[in-house]
Amino acid sequence: MTKPLLELKDVVLKVNRNTPEEITILNKLNLTINAGDFITVLGSNGAGKSTLFNAIGGDLSIDSGQILLNGHDIAHESVEKRTRFLARVFQDPKLGTAPRMTVAENLLLAERRGQRRGLMPRGLKHHLAHYQELTATMHNGLDQRLTTATGNLSGGQRQALSFLMATLKRPEILLLDEHTAALDPRTGQDLMHLTNERVAQDQLTCLMITHHMEDALTYGNRLIVLHHGQVTYDVAGAEKQALTSEQLYSFFAEIE
Incomplete structure (x- = not known):
């Protein structure tokens, strides 16, 4: 059986630690990512989407749990070390370039x-x-x-x-953090089409945060929904292809 490329096991991440304002953003989150997965990530504001990316990228340290790359725990590796296998595109076009x-x-x-x-x-x-x-x-x-x-x-x-x-x-793992959100609709869709082509052509393993339901349904082989710091919905393959926006909206209405 093929090993997963990346696994998050019971990951807990808190902010404002040891203060009255302490908040648990990721709450024993579990996620298994296989090589070649193109996962679209949905969730309401505060669900933990960007925090998930920050945990994978090393920008935020986790409080407990494991982040395994090919079975090796990288939870305490620096951001610099993770650039050997990971790349990220942010929402703000000004980030990521000199x-x-x-x-x-x-x-x-x-x-x-x-x-x-x-x-x-x-x-x-x-x-x-x-x-x-x-x-x-x-x-x-x-x-x-x-x-x-x-x-x-x-x-x-x-x-x-x-x-x-x-x-x-x-990169072994590509993180796209709402990378078309700051662009006008036409430019954003052009970049989205090119993104899909490049991910398929180079067989990249990719997670993409989006607020656009249609993009989440159209692109990728897999879709996950985060809610209160956990993966509450995970659909892939033919089941994802058959998923409609109405069904997805209904799911969001149930968990809110």
Whole structure:
């Protein structure tokens, strides 16, 4: 039997620890993620969606439980160590890129993520042809702006760059934290289509937080719902394909 790629076992995560304002955000959460899963993540505000990603990414330390990658507990590994196997795209297009560096420089930085850094020539020119080909897949003019400072890009171009940077080295786990939410509807859908293509093409294992029911139903092979820090609904395969927005709304109405 194939081992899961990532497992969260009885994960508890609290904020404002040891104060009267202490709150349990993840409450003995259990989740098993198999290689190649594309999981859309739904939940109301405060359900624990971003906290789940922060726990997986190491931005927040858990209070108890296990986070297992290929059977190895990574719960206490640093954010830096986790960049060897994990990449994340945030909701804000300004996060994840260096604004004063050019598009090409940002891509080179992403290509060297997780590597030891020393004093050595950048070799940027040798990568330009590849970066132009790569950015052209975004179909938004990014390939014509390789020498442009990232801070001067449009929001859609900058988010497309963030996505390219996150997927450049084919991470074992890709976290998409509402990565189209800050974009206008057309730009967001364009990026969503490209996301789906890249995840399928590179067979990435991906979790995507979204507030759009239709996107949650349309994309991915699996859908989960978080409520009060637990996975309360988990549907995959043919059952997910048959799921309707009306059924999903009804489920939300029952748990609220």
